[in-house]
Amino acid sequence: MTNESSDRIQLLQGTLDMLILRTLLFGPAHGHQIAKHIQRTTDDLLQVEHGSLYPALHRLERKRWIAARWEPAGKDLKREFKYYRLTPAGKKRLVAEESKWKQLTGAIARVMARAEEG
């Protein structure tokens, strides 16, 4: 209930949302796959806390940036997973997030470069 922790979550949240949207750009995936994918592509550098993944997924679903459906996994027809996929609105959001992210990192990079020079 304290303010501190909620601030931290929000900071992470924005980034996590972008990562999830980016991951889903390759096609539908379920929660576990998304977590593993982020982990793998960052060479385990970014350890995604599985716990924070699900609230983020449900939040994105509520904002209608992603949609979900229960489907059987590719080979094993007996087991169903909740597959998330990107909606058109989600794609737009991803583009916007990416450009914002690039601006941010670019700006930070410039600041850091000057700092090194000085």
Added chain:
Amino acid sequence: MFWWRREGREQELERELRSHLELEAEEQGDLSAARRALGNQTRIMEEVRDAWGWIGLDQLFEDLRYALRTIRASPAFLSVAVLSLALGIGANTAIFALVNAVRLRNLPVPDPQELATIQIRGGNRGMGLSGDASQLTYPLFLQIRDHQQAFSGVLAWSSGGQTFLVGEGAQAHRVPGLLVSGNFFRTLRLSPAAGRLLTPEDDRPGCAAPGVVLSYGFWQTEFGGQSSAMGRRLTVEGHPHEIIGVAPVNFSGLEVGRNFDFALPICAQSNVLPAWEASPLRTDVYWLSILGRLKPGWSVAQASQHLQAISPPLMEATLPVGYAADSVERYRERSLEALPGGNGISPLRSQYDAALWLLLGITALVLFIACSNLANLMLARATARQREFAVRVALGAPRMRLVRQALCESLLLAAAGSALGLALSRLLSGAVARFLSTENNPLVLDLSMDARVLSFTAAVTIATCILFGVMPALRASRAEPMAAMKTGSRGLTADRERFSFQRVLVVLQIAVSLMLLVGAVLFVRSFRNLMTLDPGFRERGILVAWFDLSHPPLGYGASKRLERDILAEVRTLPHVESAATTTTVLIGGGAWSLGVHSGSTDWWARFTWVSPGHFSLLEIPILAGRDFDASDNGDFPKVAVVNETFVHRFFGNTNPIGRTFRSRTEPNYPETEYQIVGVTRDTRYFDLREPVDPMVYAPASQNPVAVLGSHLYIRSQAPPSVVIANIRRWLAVSHPGIPAEFRVFQTQIEDGLIRERLMAALSGFFGVLAALLATIGLYGVICYIMERRRNEIGIRLALGARPPKVVGLVMKEAAVLLIIGLGIGAACALALTPATTSLLFRLSANDPLTLVAAAGLLAAAVAVGSYLPARRASRLDPMTALRCE
């Protein structure tokens, strides 16, 4: 996302997390490692739920449950709050339901907004026979129907609540019926509930026995709603008519406040109407109301212009016969107009419109007072719970949450109050409608709750909730943890600012109560003025009897003889002290005027033909000259007794006895010269509220027309029921077949004052209620302030202040509030009461006595309300007061 889908979502989430765990466990080969990787599952689920956005709704339910618990914890507060709200909301809804029924509700026909009433601009007054000013003659209706272009159809019906004798022999009874033009139902676009409705083919001139359409209600009560009723016969005024159909279930006619049991085509009139109305071609009998359905694209204003443009030839074609030339000329100049008719017509409107809107205002003010009382109570509660709120704020509760909880309490109270209020309003509006309904003028109103009434109640509920809920809620949210915990309720003196809002509320309550009391006193006095008004004649112990002599129609001489016989025989019956006939019963019994000229004065007067003994029976003093006697029966001279106003109007201050005047010619009433043989004191004529008219009495034996029925004043000491039974017994033996009706004279007169009685009763009730509520409110606030100033008063007493001094201290506080409230209230009352002038009788709205009386009443109530807590404060034991420190 809907909360009722919640359970499914929960299961789904669990399933999703389980499948994640399974996959992770497969990967790591260890379930507990997988669990560790996932983290605290409960917390995840809580966060996901947060993402779903249910927390807000969850909290709302929590708040409502919490509010319910807190309210239930103080049942006294609950019952006071709900009851006062229910009274306020119920009264408002009831009066609004009446306004809705009388004024706002549309007729239950398709596209009612296309309907317009057609009448003579300025009304039909001054010529011919009419029930009300908007009625037209049958020939004029035909002219309009055949020559107008603005309407797709123009219909007519006999308005005014005419009743007919239905059934045969002893079973016969009077029921309301309509005579309608053939296109009546078709123009209204109504479809039958059974059988078929009347068509233009049914309304052919000279039709012998046309079919009759029943109202749905009459069909249900008289024929049990059986379709076998079609084809059976309904006997109306002795003539059988085949039942051809039933009107739709919700259609009760076009007049608000009246209903009908059957409808016959106008062509049946010669069979069922009294002879004077029966001639369809008479151009001086106004008995039809006319409604048109506008053609597409026409507005009411355009139609009205069109009607005005085509009026001259229509009037020319329907000139009344037998009138003086200048009367006919006035008729020529008349023109027609159209007015919006989507909500039907109603005599109730002109009569009760102002009264009902005023009552709605009064009930709104009462509700306002109830709300401020409640706001005060809630404020007191909020202040008492200051610590609780402070603790919760200190523990991290958001202030919005506190506001929301407080508002939830108000909402629950308002909802409970309005639910109970709705139930109360049904009783109240029904009671008012019954109050307005008299034996001769039954009132049938549709008071069912429609969308408009329900939305009104909802709006009122929300408004009250805001009125009494918002301030306390904000007060609760302002809790300052530090300050509240430190001082609690132990301040030495009360903080002035803290009570300012409560003081303002009390001042407003006093102001509003004063206005309501002024209104109440005005209406009660006005009613008293009317009740104690000397009408100029005796009304107690007199019965009015009506003998219908029109079936079979009698000639001039025969009808006169029959009336004389009846009078003579009634005079000999037991219990009858005296009896006299009249053509017009005073006050509410109708009006009959003729033009009068004498010398250079040209005016009009009320004409009444009476038998000898009329004046002594009614105790109308003859001031000069003599009463009629048996010798006044020849053709010459025609004699008259006139009233003082007549003398003033025509002869000034000279002695009128022996002088003559002439009446103007009218159909069946040829110009006649009358010689004045007596002068009576002034009496009221048709309406107690109206000034005295010039009046002429002439002997019944010299009445120029045949009587169709006879009105008898019968004076008796015996109870009316005994006398009526006596007369009915005698009638059945001596004159079987003559229908008779009876009324108590005094009741009939009082029935005419029903609006005044209603206003006096309701405004008196609400005024007293308002004063009571305001006093309770003030009492509560003073008690509360005293409670907060306990220590201060304790110290004062300990230091030697004498109890009367303490009483004075408290009373001074109340007196300041009272004086400010009275000042504001008096100013508002003076500004607003002119709106009531039209409803008052012989009373100025700015009557100083009324204001002083109302202020005195209120001051007395407030004094009692503040003396009680003051006395309690002065008897405080200083030790106890200070010890709790």
